[in-house]
Each structure stands twice: as C-alpha cells, then as structure tokens.
Amino acid sequence: MSQEEDDILLGKALNGDAEAVERLLGQYEKRIFNIALRMMGHEEDALDAAQETMIKVYRNLPNFKRECAFFSWVYRIAVNVCLDALRRRRMGRLVYFSNSEIERQFEIPDGASGTPESRYDNGVWMDAVKAGLSRLDPGHRAVVVLRDVQGFSYNEISQILKCNVGTVKSRISRARLQLQKILYDDMELL
Numbered sequence: 001m002s003q004e005e006d007d008i009l010l011g012k013a014l015n016g017d018a019e020a021v022e023r024l025l026g027q028y029e030k031r032i033f034n035i036a037l038r039m040m041g042h043e044e045d046a047l048d049a050a051q052e053t054m055i056k057v058y059r060n061l062p063n064f065k066r067e068c069a070f071f072s073w074v075y076r077i078a079v080n081v082c083l084d085a086l087r088r089r090r091m092g093r094l095v096y097f098s099n100s101e102i103e104r105q106f107e108i109p110d111g112a113s114g115t116p117e118s119r120y121d122n123g124v125w126m127d128a129v130k131a132g133l134s135r136l137d138p139g140h141r142a143v144v145v146l147r148d149v150q151g152f153s154y155n156e157i158s159q160i161l162k163c164n165v166g167t168v169k170s171r172i173s174r175a176r177l178q179l180q181k182i183l184y185d186d187m188e189l190l
Contacts, residue, residue, distance in 0.1 A: 010070055013061060021061065025054055028071065031150065032078045038145040039082040041134040049085055053078040072159035075152075079142050079160060086138040132182040140175035147172050 006027075012020035032053050037046035056077050064073055133141055146152045146160060157168045 006070070010066075014064065021058065024070075025057060028057075028074050029054065032074070035075065035078050035145055035150060036082055038133065038149050039079070039138070039141050040085065041130070045085065049078070049082050052085075053081045056081065068159050069156075072156060075146070075160045076162065079146070083138045083142065086141075128183060128186060129179075132179050132186070135182050136175060136178055140171065140178055143168065143171045144175045144179060148176075 006024075009020050009024050013024045029050070033046060033050040036049035036053070037043060040046045040049055053074075057074055060077070064070065133144065136144065142161070143157060146157045147154075152160070154165050154168050154172075157172075158165045161168065
C-alpha cells in the first residue's frame with residue numbers, strides 16, 4: 001500500500017471508520033508480533049504483548065495527532081508494552097562492556113543456503129543468538145530488534161523510542177557489544 005493510501009486509510013480510521021481501523025491494524029499485525037517475539041522470547045508472551053499492543057493502538061487512536069509517522073507511534077506502543085511486560089518479569093540486567101574486552105567478531109549466517117550440515121550449524125548459531133538476545137536487558141534488546149531484526153533506520157528508531165539519533169546509535173553499539181560478549185562467553189563454555 002502506498003503512503004498516500006495509508007494516509008487516506010488513517011484519516012478514515014481517525015474519523016471512526018471501523019473497517020479502516022481494522023485494515024490499518026491488519027497492516028501492522030505481523031510486524032508487531034515479530035517485534036514482540038524477539039523482545040519477549042516466547043511465542044505465548046509475544047502473542048499477549050501483540051494483542052495488548054493492538055488494543056492500546058485501537059483505544060488510543062483518537063489521540064494520535066500525526067506529529068510523527070503512524071508506524072513510529074504503533075511500534076513505540078509495541079516496544080513499551082514489551083518493556084513493561086519484561087519489567088514485570090524482572091528479566092535482564094544492565095551490563096556494559098568496552099571494545100577492548102571483545103576479541104572476536106561474530107557474524108550471523110544466512111540459514112537458507114548451504115549443505116545440510118551448514119544449515120544445521122546455522123540453526124544452532126541462530127538459537128545461540130536468540131538465547132543471547134533474551135539475556136540482554138530490555139532496553140538493549142529493543143534497539144537490537146528494531147535495528148538488526150526489523151531493519152528500521154536510526155531515524156525511525158529515534159522516532160519510535162522518542163530519543164535523539166545519537167542516543168540510538170550509542171544504545172545499539174552498547175547492545176551489540178553486550179550481545180557479542182554473551183555469545184563469546186557462551187562459545188568459551190563449549
């Protein structure tokens with residue numbers, strides 16, 4: 001759907017058109033679930049967070065002032081719902097590591113190609129990355145998911161998190177270093 005069609009649909013939704021609201025929310029449903037899944041780590045928790053996000057978007061739609069892009073507003077709600085749920089579960093600790101402590105760079109392989117053995121190894125590696133993500137503090141997990149999993153730009157993340165681009169970049173850098181340290185330490189244990 002084009003930006004113009006999106007704007008028309010949003011306008012109708014803001015004027016109370018129930019069908020337009022349903023279509024608008026349907027456009028974001030999968031991406032909201034994917035963000036929630038990456039942040040929450042469990043499908044059931046992600047489904048709950050995605051559903052809560054959709055309800056909050058629906059209830060707060062009349063309050064949307066078009067001061068930012070609609071998708072930024074929706075994803076900010078999704079991230080906040082997940083962060084709130086993670087805080088309630090008291091998951092994660094905030095730990096910072098400097099570049100000097102990291103001796104190895106890790107790449108996330110593409111699991112779609114290669115031999116059966118390499119696909120198996122890639123699957124094991126992806127499981128390790130997912131487990132590492134689940135050990136990041138919620139704020140760091142949010143920026144990594146938004147940037148590296150969902151592919152948002154720094155500017156888009158800045159809008160979603162309501163902070164400046166420099167802050168986004170530093171959080172992403174710290175989060176990646178933390179994830180890298182977690183993965184390196186886990187590989188050392190094997």
